[in-house]
Amino acid sequence: MRWTNWALAALLAGGLAGRPAAAQVAPPSPAGPPSRFVVVLDPAHGGDDAGGRMANGQSEKNFTLALSGRLRSLLAARGIQVVTTRDADATVEPDRRAEIANHAHAQACLSLHAAESGAGIHLFTSSLAPAQPARFTPWKTAQAAWVTRSLALAGELNSALQHTGMSVSLGRTTLPVIDSMTCPAVALEIAPERSADHKTTTGLDDKDYQARVATALAAALVEWRTEAQQP
């Protein structure tokens, strides 16, 4: 009996001691300063979902996974913690991807895509109308409270990519993955570089092109971290 009392007291003491730790990882509000800097990378598609088909026959799922790995290495080298929604050729449902991002309490979430149509880099934010943060938010429109921050993140990425001479377009779209994320979220779609007469000058399989994109994204996220950590 005495043993059970001691055990109960120890459990209660452990539970009370654990509360401050739980508070430290509370989700950051869109306006409040973050306690740590985490980036979520979401290589789109995977497994049964191959996504689009590149000109060289490569599938979009493999391209985005390779880009995610390259970007993860660059960010880790700069001291940024990275969480990925998939690290292998596996099927991950959109809701599961958003769950991973929301559990990470990230300061930036990038959904990586690729397409043969269009030219340059396309940056998309959610088309949801901005809303005030609430304690409980609908799953399908959870991004609404973060749209303003997402637009700011898209602006940061736009500046860094244009600084390297790449063609960038900004837009709004409806992607279920992004609409359910509670973090500054941007979907990035990489297309071939084209000349004025719309001929392809740099294909998606160009390693130098991929490296330039990843380096520019890493630089933008470092700048984003600097801004986020300012009081």
Place this chain on the structure above:
Amino acid sequence: MIPRYQKILFGVLLLASLVMGVALWQLRERAHQRMIAGQDSDPTRAPMVARAEQATLVVANDNDSSLLTQVHSLPLPADSGARARAVLGKLLDIYAAPDAAHPVPGGGNSVTQVFLLPAPPLAGGASPSNAQQTGPQLAVVNLTGSFAASHPSGIETETLTVLSICGTLRANLPSITQVRFLVDGQQRATLAGHADLTRTYLTADAVPAEGAHP
């Protein structure tokens, strides 16, 4: 042994039956001829062809990721649903052309039907001002499975297709404020892996501007 008078009576009745049968057949033929003669089967009315009208199409361009308005002259039916299907058919015909700036296979037959329903109220309870007179409508666009299967995959191209459809409906039928999509009569998660087809699109979000991105 049958009496003689019965044989004569049977013969007379048989003969009378034959005569009446022939008379009835002739009367039927005469009535049929009179009925045919009373009908006027000459073509007196030409087939109805809807007159050509100006239709505004919101056309996507992959080269600069823009939505631009184009005015085309095409026959437009009076019925709103048929009119919506006609303008969307023309839009998708443009996309199916060999030199299209937003190439999407399929053409005008990719839109099976467009159903128009009273639009549910928006989240804020407001309705666009241009729809006040006729009442806001929800257009349900039923696409073919082959169109979705052959649509190029990508956020940009799929978003442009969806927004150009919404913008074209708004430009020609201002009472349409909301649009939903079906594929072969069924709800589908995405158009070709990216653009969400489970949500309701507001046509007010698809207003084109010169050189504007979606």
